[in-house]
Amino acid sequence: MNPKKDEKKITPRSQDFAAWYNELVLRAELADYAPVRGCIVFRPDGYAIWEALQGELDRRIKRTGARNAYFPLFIPQSFLSKEAQHVAGFAPEVAVVTHGGGKELDEPLIVRPTSETIINHMFAQWIRSHRDLPLMVNQWCNVVRWEMRTRIFLRTAEFLWQEGHTAHASREEAEQEALTMLEVYRAFCEEILALPLVTGRKSAAERFPGALETYTVEALMPDGRALQCGTSHHLGQNFARAFEIRFLDANNQLQYPWQTSWGVSTRLLGALIMAHGDDQGLRLPPAVAPRQAVIVPIWRNPQEGEAVRQAARQLLGELERAGVRTHLDEREGVTPGFKFNDWEMRGVPARIEIGPRDLKERRATVARRDRPAAGARFALALEETAAKMPGLLAEVQQSLFAQAREAMRRNTFEPKDYAELSRRMAGEGAGLASLFWCGAESCETKVRDETRATCRAVPLGQDEPGGRCLVCGEPARERAYFAKAY
Numbered sequence: 449m450n451p452k453k454d455e456k457k458i459t460p461r462s463q464d465f466a467a468w469y470n471e472l473v474l475r476a477e478l479a480d481y482a483p484v485r486g487c488i489v490f491r492p493d494g495y496a497i498w499e500a501l502q503g504e505l506d507r508r509i510k511r512t513g514a515r516n517a518y519f520p521l522f523i524p525q526s527f528l529s530k531e532a533q534h535v536a537g538f539a540p541e542v543a544v545v546t547h548g549g550g551k552e553l554d555e556p557l558i559v560r561p562t563s564e565t566i567i568n569h570m571f572a573q574w575i576r577s578h579r580d581l582p583l584m585v586n587q588w589c590n591v592v593r594w595e596m597r598t599r600i601f602l603r604t605a606e607f608l609w610q611e612g613h614t615a616h617a618s619r620e621e622a623e624q625e626a627l628t629m630l631e632v633y634r635a636f637c638e639e640i641l642a643l644p645l646v647t648g649r650k651s652a653a654e655r656f657p658g659a660l661e662t663y664t665v666e667a668l669m670p671d672g673r674a675l676q677c678g679t680s681h682h683l684g685q686n687f688a689r690a691f692e693i694r695f696l697d698a699n700n701q702l703q704y705p706w707q708t709s710w711g712v713s714t715r716l717l718g719a720l721i722m723a724h725g726d727d728q729g730l731r732l733p734p735a736v737a738p739r740q741a742v743i744v745p746i747w748r749n750p751q752e753g754e755a756v757r758q759a760a761r762q763l764l765g766e767l768e769r770a771g772v773r774t775h776l777d778e779r780e781g782v783t784p785g786f787k788f789n790d791w792e793m794r795g796v797p798a799r800i801e802i803g804p805r806d807l808k809e810r811r812a813t814v815a816r817r818d819r820p821a822a823g824a825r826f827a828l829a830l831e832e833t834a835a836k837m838p839g840l841l842a843e844v845q846q847s848l849f850a851q852a853r854e855a856m857r858r859n860t861f862e863p864k865d866y867a868e869l870s871r872r873m874a875g876e877g878a879g880l881a882s883l884f885w886c887g888a889e890s891c892e893t894k895v896r897d898e899t900r901a902t903c904r905a906v907p908l909g910q911d912e913p914g915g916r917c918l919v920c921g922e923p924a925r926e927r928a929y930f931a932k933a934y
């Protein structure tokens with residue numbers, strides 16, 4: 449370790465957002481570049497955040513009735529061609545295996561870009577009667593999409609995700625399932641990741657290949673670009689027809705089931721980093737922080753050291769019993785200042801310092817990562833520190849959400865005409881535009897081609913908007929959110 453080198457500041461976020469993001473990911477040791485272009489390595493600190501997030505989301509998914517399963521990585525190439533829109537959507541980015549065991553394969557295999565095809569192939573064999581429905585499975589796995597332009601966590605050739613796949617007896621049930629998962633994702637992102645969102649359905653142009661309807665949760669990043677955080681698709685009967693999934697209904701008639709699929713990926717790590725990070729490093733919401741609190745003992749001589757460390761170890765035990773994921777930093781040979789910077793970089797929500805004077809006064813000095821350095825430190829009675837920490841972490845969680853929501857509010861606007869939309873999208877920090885839209889694809893295409901903003905979400909349950917389309921001037925069908933997107 450070279451403290452001098454490591455103490456170098458990262459590029460300020462306001463100066464170059466992309467450079468700030470990349471440097472932060474590397475310096476906080478979340479991920480690294482892999483030898484294969486477009487692939488990344490999840491380092492233990494990055495993977496631990498994914499595991500925390502995964503554990504909480506997995507519980508929420510299971511509560512809806514879905515169960516976990518695992519399907520193979522390799523899919524016969526012919527499966528992809530069975531659903532016409534699906535193949536058109538995915539073929540360009542599919543990786544194909546042509547050789548195995550030193551021989552050319554009779555049929556090439558694709559490396560799954562998503563698993564609709566293989567899962568529906570199996571569903572066709574498992575679903576016979578209405579009593580087999582609903583069938584709801586989820587899998588946590590990796591998928592591969594041959595991306596030419598990659599960015600750590602946000603767009604990589606291989607990424608981790610969960611994909612849920614369900615089959616239902618009626619259209620209404622499938623629609624309800626797609627909306628249930630939209631709500632699961634919204635609540636999860638807001639409550640656990642402290643990410644404020646807009647939700648709604650996708651326009652036809654942005655829909656998942658082969659879906660009747662795609663629902664989405666979208667966050668706005670501090671650089672004014674939107675990030676799709678999760679999607680839930682109502683697939684109708686398209687895949688059931690393509691894979692010949694049929695069931696006997698209560699009247700003994702053969703029917704095609706109605707289906708959904710839904711997923712979130714390791715992109716969420718990118719969203720977390722961008723939404724909450726600052727020039728000192730990461731700021732992790734306590735709900736997903738691998739270390740929620742870190743104790744830094746401070747001493748000048750061995751005698752002090754022994755007493756301080758003993759108190760620190762006792763506090764560690766108390767915090768662990770209080771359910772706080774705590775780390776005690778007993779590293780030798782680095783200064784307390786170095787340790788403070790290091791834990792700030794890694795985004796630990798609460799830092800607890802114990803020095804000789806603290807010990808004499810039976811207190812701990814606490815610093816909250818959600819607050820700017822000045823005024824962030826305060827004292828707690830040593831005996832009460834462990835008991836107060838869960839409440840304090842809940843406050844940090846709320847505070848990060850409130851700050852992100854305020855940033856989103858500042859970056860959301862209602863353009864009064866097309867010129868204002870163009871001007872804002874051309875500038876720095878483009879933001880999220882809420883605008884009246886006729887719903888025509890031609891207007892959407894014009895906005896995309898001229899401003900690079902795309903339709904991110906059309907909020908559900910809108911009343912008659914009453915306005916006129918910002919692009920063509922015809923009566924508007926609805927309000928929609930447009931933004932430049934990751």
Ligand SMILES: [Zn+2]
Pocket residue numbers: 885886887888891917918919920921922
């Ligand atoms: Zn229009």
